[in-house]
Amino acid sequence: MERDLAQLNVALNSVKVLRSNVRSVFESVGNGLRADHGDDGKENKYIIELQELLTTVNNNLRDVENAVASLTPPPGAFSLGNTTYLAQETTQERQALYGQLVNSYKWTDKIREYSALAGNILQTNSFNKTYKTLSTTKRRKTQTSNHNVSPEVIENLITGIDRLFPDVTITTNRPFVPNPVVQASLGRVLKSIIGFKGLMIEWVVVKAHAEASDQWSDSRYKVFQKVTENCHAAMCHFHSPMMPDLAVRSFMHWFHSYNTLFSAPCKRCGNHIHNNLPATWRDLRTLEPYHEECK
Amino acid sequence: MGVTILTQFPTENRTGPQTIDVLSKRISALGASQQGQFLVDCETYTSAPQLGHQRIVHVLHNSEQPATVFSILESGTKTIPLATDGLFDLLMMKMSSFYTSKKQTKAESKGPRFEIGDFCVKLGTVTISSNFKGILVEVEYRPCVVPVMCWDLMKEFLQGFLGLSGPTNPPAYLQNRMQEIYSPLDTVHQYLEHFTMFRKMPGGVGMRP
Ligand SMILES: [Zn+2]
Numbered sequence: 001m002e003r004d005l006a007q008l009n010v011a012l013n014s015v016k017v018l019r020s021n022v023r024s025v026f027e028s029v030g031n032g033l034r035a036d037h038g039d040d041g042k043e044n045k046y047i048i049e050l051q052e053l054l055t056t057v058n059n060n061l062r063d064v065e066n067a068v069a070s071l072t073p074p075p076g077a078f079s080l081g082n083t084t085y086l087a088q089e090t091t092q093e094r095q096a097l098y099g100q101l102v103n104s105y106k107w108t109d110k111i112r113e114y115s116a117l118a119g120n121i122l123q124t125n126s127f128n129k130t131y132k133t134l135s136t137t138k139r140r141k142t143q144t145s146n147h148n149v150s151p152e153v154i155e156n157l158i159t160g161i162d163r164l165f166p167d168v169t170i171t172t173n174r175p176f177v178p179n180p181v182v183q184a185s186l187g188r189v190l191k192s193i194i195g196f197k198g199l200m201i202e203w204v205v206v207k208a209h210a211e212a213s214d215q216w217s218d219s220r221y222k223v224f225q226k227v228t229e230n231c232h233a234a235m236c237h238f239h240s241p242m243m244p245d246l247a248v249r250s251f252m253h254w255f256h257s258y259n260t261l262f263s264a265p266c267k268r269c270g271n272h273i274h275n276n277l278p279a280t281w282r283d284l285r286t287l288e289p290y291h292e293e294c295k
Numbered sequence: 296m297g298v299t300i301l302t303q304f305p306t307e308n309r310t311g312p313q314t315i316d317v318l319s320k321r322i323s324a325l326g327a328s329q330q331g332q333f334l335v336d337c338e339t340y341t342s343a344p345q346l347g348h349q350r351i352v353h354v355l356h357n358s359e360q361p362a363t364v365f366s367i368l369e370s371g372t373k374t375i376p377l378a379t380d381g382l383f384d385l386l387m388m389k390m391s392s393f394y395t396s397k398k399q400t401k402a403e404s405k406g407p408r409f410e411i412g413d414f415c416v417k418l419g420t421v422t423i424s425s426n427f428k429g430i431l432v433e434v435e436y437r438p439c440v441v442p443v444m445c446w447d448l449m450k451e452f453l454q455g456f457l458g459l460s461g462p463t464n465p466p467a468y469l470q471n472r473m474q475e476i477y478s479p480l481d482t483v484h485q486y487l488e489h490f491t492m493f494r495k496m497p498g499g500v501g502m503r504p
Contacts, residue, residue, distance in 0.1 A: 187441075188440060188441050188444070188476065189444065190438075206440050208440075209440070210296075210440075221411050221413045221437060221438040222412050222413050223412075223438045224438060243396075245496050262436075262438075262439045262444040262445040262448055263444045263445070263447065263448070264441075265447070271453065272447055272448040272451045272452075273448060273450060273452055275412070276325075276326070276411055276412025276413065276414060276452075277412060277413075278445075278448055
């Protein structure tokens with residue numbers, strides 16, 4: 001393929017050179033005798049010039065024939081699909097469409113190539129560290145799409161989680177159907193605003209109960225800013241595109257361990273406070289409390 | 296408004312300003328930055344004899360809630376707390392024939408206010424009718440609203456910069472309210488508790504201005 005393209009380029013180039021030199025011949029013939037041929041034997045000089053030009057053309061023609069001979073002819077007619085109809089377009093501004101079409105084709109081609117590469121790399125370096133193991137029968141129940149899930153499925157998942165933890169209160173609102181924004185209150189400790197994208201958690205903000213329940217502003221308290229940061233880390237950690245409902249449940253299970261945010265001392269150093277913050281990290285598996293610096 | 300613990304810090308053989316200076320240096324060394332001043336004051340009124348059965352009204356202001364006047368009515372065994380707006384002060388003036396303020400009882404705690412992480416620390420010099428009485432340290436942990444959840448954490452913080460003088464038990468007023476949601480009135484109650492103790496102290500013994 002690469003070689004074919006190079007040869008095609010060589011052939012096109014030699015056609016270009018041939019055309020340009022043929023043009024010089026016609027120019028010379030068209031102008032006839034010129035002042036720079038002088039007075040002495042001007043006809044002779046003119047004929048010599050013409051002969052030289054024709055020789056060049058001859059050589060160029062040979063180059064073209066050689067180049068064309070080395071090309072492999074395409075097996076059949078090109079099928080351009082629906083794009084052939086573009087050729088029948090008569091309006092001026094739409095004739096540029098073919099170029100754009102080719103460009104976007106190239107882009108999609110690249111995306112395919114890169115995503116295939118990324119897919120391969122991700123498969124060998126799996127970052128799915130969800131600790132729960134599932135039986136194979138459950139594993140077969142994979143969803144085909146996680147982005148486009150019916151609201152009932154999400155509703156069921158959320159009410160399921162609500163029942164799982166008695167001290168977590170969940171309220172839902174749907175500013176953008178069908179992606180719900182869930183407010184999960186953890187006892188009297190904190191509340192979190194969780195944005196879903198289909199069955200996947202897309203955004204988490206942790207705040208004090210007294211603070212506004214919007215998704216966009218951070219808490220004014222350092223401890224909740226830190227917990228928000230850790231929630232983002234956990235959200236990525238538990239993320240599992242193949243089993244999104246399990247990912248959400250694992251996340252909520254982990255999140256629930258923050259009910260001891262203020263009361264549990266750090267497992268490593270035994271103190272409550274480090275850098276004026278309580279133990280803001282919870283181990284992803286054991287759910288034990290640690291300071292940021294002690295984990 | 297988070298859980299607040301108020302505790303007395305002994306001056307030992309230092310003067311009031313020296314003690315404030317020592318504590319300011321300690322808290323600054325821990326990374327606190329000073330954010331202005333604070334003031335809590337308390338005036339106590341007694342009902343006139345012709346109203347019969349004696350009642351006492353304590354009126355308190357806290358610079359942290361500048362638009363609110365707190366009052367606590369003591370009548371026999373009952374105490375009734377009230378949080379009102381600034382007009383309450385004018386109302387008390389109107390009632391000066393029924394409620395008169397005891398002389399020499401105006402209590403104040405004022406001094407620098409520090410912020411460190413989510414903690415707010417206030418180092419108050421207590422005076423009663425302008426006589427120096429002692430030092431009150433107020434620590435507020437703003438993200439938490441239930442005392443029982445953060446008491447251990449706050450005890451650790453307080454002992455971190457008050458050393459052995461830090462409290463080992465929750466303030467008496469809070470002990471029955473550890474499970475409840477903390478409110479600004481609880482802070483006012485704690486101040487009143489300390490002011491009452493300072494008022495009962497023999498004038499200025501062992502305390503240098
Ligand atoms: Zn630690």
